[in-house]
Amino acid sequence: MPNVTFASVNVGDVIPALTKDEITRTTLSLFAGASGDHNPIHIDIDFARKAGMKDVFAHGMLSMAYLAQTVTNWVPQTALRSYGVRFSAITHLKDRITCSGEIIEKFEENGETRVRLKLQAANQDGEVKLVGEAVVALP
Amino acid sequence: MIDRSHIGREFGVHTAEIEKGRLRFFAKATGETNPIYFDEDAAKAAGLPTLPAPPTFLFSMDMEVPDPFEILAIMDIDLGKILHGNQEFTYHKDVYAGDSISFKSTVTDIFDKKGGALEFVVKKTSATNQHGDVVAEMTRTIVVRNG
Structure with missing residues (x-):
């Protein structure tokens, strides 16, 4: 992992983007099991249709986990102080999610030098699925 | 209402x-490529005591x-x-x-x-x-x- 320091980064810097594999039914089955979210709307097309959806769709927390990887690929997770997202659109089967982030603020808080990242997850057509922020402490 | x-x-x-097994399953299900999340030796080599829970994992445990x-x-x-x-x-x-x-x-x-x-x-x-x-x-x- 590159040695990211507070002095070496600037507002406007982008962190390396991450593109994940296409979301399939298998992806959603595995994530249902691993995440413990067994809501059938993500894994059972009959249930999804009865609920008025055309098909099953991805757990928001799957994309939130993807977006977190963008941050933890950049700095160690021990530096992460907060992380939040708004789920702005449903992530569907066959979506290929690209996660990106940009430094929007450098500040000091609780005796630490920290940066605030603006984060985004979007599909292959550029449709934004999640927008969020994370605060990380940098040495 | x-x-x-x-x-x-x-x-x-x-x-x-x-649990370690659940952490490895979560890493697999999220396409995690950073080995510190699924390989205990890699986690220790990175200075961690063992496998860490990734940022959103507590939501699952809840x-x-x-x-x-x-x-x-x-x-x-x-x-x-x-x-x-x-x-x-x-x-x-x-x-x-x-x-x-x-x-x-x-x-x-x-x-x-x-x-x-x-x-x-x-x-x-x-x-x-x-x-x-x-x-x-x-x-x-x-x-x-x-x-």
């Missing part, structure tokens, strides 16, 4: 163990109860009508395999938009480890599609 008297409702504390959708049943909300609106985490301590985390949740707000077509339930959860340290706080906003 969801009964606003549920605001302030507290749920019982429950405790979940952070669902480790007999009925993770109890909140919906209590409020008479249809499981097929909910979406996840917002999710926030504030981190205080790192969480690793072998930790035992206790979760305590409170409904902090219920509100609606678009003339009641969308309703929102906000649940705050604190996560405390086996040493009594608060490791994280989580805020989840559930959206209910009434339309």
Whole structure:
């Protein structure tokens, strides 16, 4: 992992983007099991249709986990102080999610030098699925 | 409409163990490529005591109860009508395999938009480890599609 320091980064810097594999039914089955979210709307097309959806769709927390990887690929997770997202659109089967982030603020808080990242997850057509922020402490 | 008297409702504390096997499964299911999340030797080489729980993992552990959708049943909300609106985490301590985390949740707000077509339930959860340290706080906003 590159040695990211507070002095070496600037507002406007982008962190390396991450593109994940296409979301399939298998992806959603595995994530249902691993995440413990067994809501059938993500894994059972009959249930999804009865609920008025055309098909099953991805757990928001799957994309939130993807977006977190963008941050933890950049700095160690021990530096992460907060992380939040708004789920702005449903992530569907066959979506290929690209996660990106940009430094929007450098500040000091609780005796630490920290940066605030603006984060985004979007599909292959550029449709934004999640927008969020994370605060990380940098040495 | 969801009964606003549920605001302030507290749920019982429950405790979940952070297990290595489950962490490896979560890493696989999320396409994790950083080996510190699934290979204990790699985690130790990176200076960690063992496998760490990734940033959103506590959300999953908070669902480790007999009925993770109890909140919906209590409020008479249809499981097929909910979406996840917002999710926030504030981190205080790192969480690793072998930790035992206790979760305590409170409904902090219920509100609606678009003339009641969308309703929102906000649940705050604190996560405390086996040493009594608060490791994280989580805020989840559930959206209910009434339309």
